[in-house]
Amino acid sequence: MAKQRADSPCVLPGDPAWIHDARYVQDILASLAAAAAVAHDYGDPEKYVLPHLPFQVAADTIGQIRSDLPPARHDTVYLMALPAFQLEALWQVLGVLQRARDADEDATEVLDLVRDYAMRCCLPPRRVDDVVSDMERILAILSLDIPAVHKVSTTLLLEGERDDAFRSARDELFAAWRAAGIGP
Template structure:
């Protein structure tokens, strides 16, 4: 996903420099912020361990950029003429650069899953986050909340969640 967003940022910047600022719907900055956010999340993530939870706080502007990009990708998927260049770039990149090739529907679903994890707002999330932030004891209540969090991720269709033979 990050590579696609980097490409969209570069294409939007070049388009802007050539006098077509709306060719990729958004200016290059939201695409670049979204790509940089995904890169930071990926690089800051510790190696997966069964039953582990990683807590990361993101600034609102990074989440806003991810939402803006998701909106453009949805418009491209839905054949909005204003997003035709986005559709072409994402389709070509996803079909030629991924093994197995991916479609724009899968790219949109990937970003939706990323945002689902980042924005999951359940009492269990608040319990886990509070315990981790305060270096609290990982007691039975914590483990129960953590398991509820993992179950919510699995229900959202996220892979790599404990209970499916993988780590988080």
């Protein structure tokens, strides 16, 4: 999965289930932000690997996307611009979650918090692997960088004609999202 260029808009599926179902991830990241802030205040700024700000930015970004997407329309795509710092925060947090999942000793506190939250506060209970998979899925959508993204975003930005090339590119996006486990 390649990181998205800062100047590329995000093309998002018309069905927002992919991000609405990730509400629990947003809550976990907000909890990690709070825990990292407290650890910093008590002189242990590396206890949660990252400072609190990337966790908070990542949580806020997921919340922003969740609230900004219109009601579901399965045959539609949406264009959203996210600042590079928000995408970078999501990538940083994903890296920490992967380290925790892989039992990196520097990420032990992250693993403990994520595992406890996911098992005790989520219905149904989730595993750390589920949290990582859902973060990867979010970033797969936000960072998709194939020619179809460029065709669709250019057409939408320039209010171009929705011709056969546009529909073909949109269908390629739908196929890519289905391959990532998103959509019908």
